[in-house]
Ligand SMILES: [Zn+2]
């Protein structure tokens with residue numbers, strides 16, 4: 001398998017960290033569509049080449065993920081000798097590389113505690129309440145005399161309220177960000193598709209100011225009450241038609257099953273018979289619909305949050321985000337579906353009717369909602385290009401779409417590491433996270 005330069009670079013960084021570092025848990029962040037699987041598989045392959053005795057445990061928390069992890073590994077590395085350990089799949093194979101269900105193996109981890117590397121893919125899915133299960137697995141392995149290296153992979157290293165999913169904190173499973181490739185880096189080198197958000201019809205954007213919030217997101221029933229309304233959905237469909245003329249392969253992300261059903265009905269009135277995929281959709285039917293979309297026999301799909309982590313659709317050229325969310329991870333997972341390259345498109349259009357871009361920023365700057373993102377100069381994260389209505393970061397100097405000047409260079413602080421413009425007083429670069437030392441003085 002031929003690796004792209006940044007994939008090889010990532011594998012080398014992970015191998016070095018594993019060999020040289022005393023920290024025994026770290027996270028690797030790679031954007032959706034950057035080939036995380038390839039990196040993951042190649043890391044295991046190289047680790048086994050360097051230390052042939054190495055035993056690798058890959059943890060998943062659902063049957064589907066356990067199966068996928070094993071399949072992915074074999075796709076990239078056909079000679080891999082992978083076992084599957086999962087009660088639900090009626091398989092209990094312990095091999096040198098084992099893809100296991102967390103909840104199956106945790107019961108017998110004392111018996112099978114001989115692991116050097118423990119890998120968790122989609123590490124953002126580990127809720128704070130469940131980190132203890134992973135900690136239990138790791139500490140049991142340690143009790144049996146091994147010092148396992150815990151390696152997490154994710155495209156979205158944060159949660160709604162608690163911020164990053166790595167750090168020194170005792171509650172954090174991953175102590176360090178080992179390596180990260182950013183979306184904007186891979187877009188500018190041509191490995192990921194650019195995403196362009198344009199202003200949507202304000203009449204179609206729902207008002208969520210009165211919807212109550214939990215730690216994770218809006219209160220679902222209240223959100224449904226303001227979004228699952230025919231006039232709201234009609235406004236969105238009308239705006240989508242005006243902007244795309246229905247020419248772009250589109251996925252509609254609804255707020256609830258009820259709103260998704262209204263989408264299906266309204267689209268039908270406009271002459272589009274798009275399938276609605278929910279968690280309950282039968283597996284073979286779902287596969288058929290996704291395939292129809294991919295080969296171009298179908299130009300639209302409706303779902304709630306089914307088509308997120310783990311779903312690939314290179315042909316997707318327009319994302320209709322009808323769901324307001326407080327989760328930057330969910331938003332980024334959805335946008336990630338539009339990052340894959342495809343010969344039929346040069347960009348993916350984003351139509352956001354949930355004020356999510358206002359809340360989290362443009363794609364390369366998406367992060368938890370934090371006061372510290374607002375400095376002296378700006379109270380908004382975005383700006384709209386007056387010429388072409390493309391949405392840009394409030395610090396962006398020039399519109400990506402039409403090169404209109406948006407800001408003057410003297411108004412911003414350009415990052416020495418990644419060249420991204422930031423607030424003049426920003427302490428950290430909003431895109432790559434490095435400390436902007438020249439600005440530190442303002443805070444003394
Ligand atoms: Zn423009």
Ligand SMILES: [Zn+2]
Pocket residue numbers: 415416417418419420429430431432433434
């Ligand atoms: Zn930077």
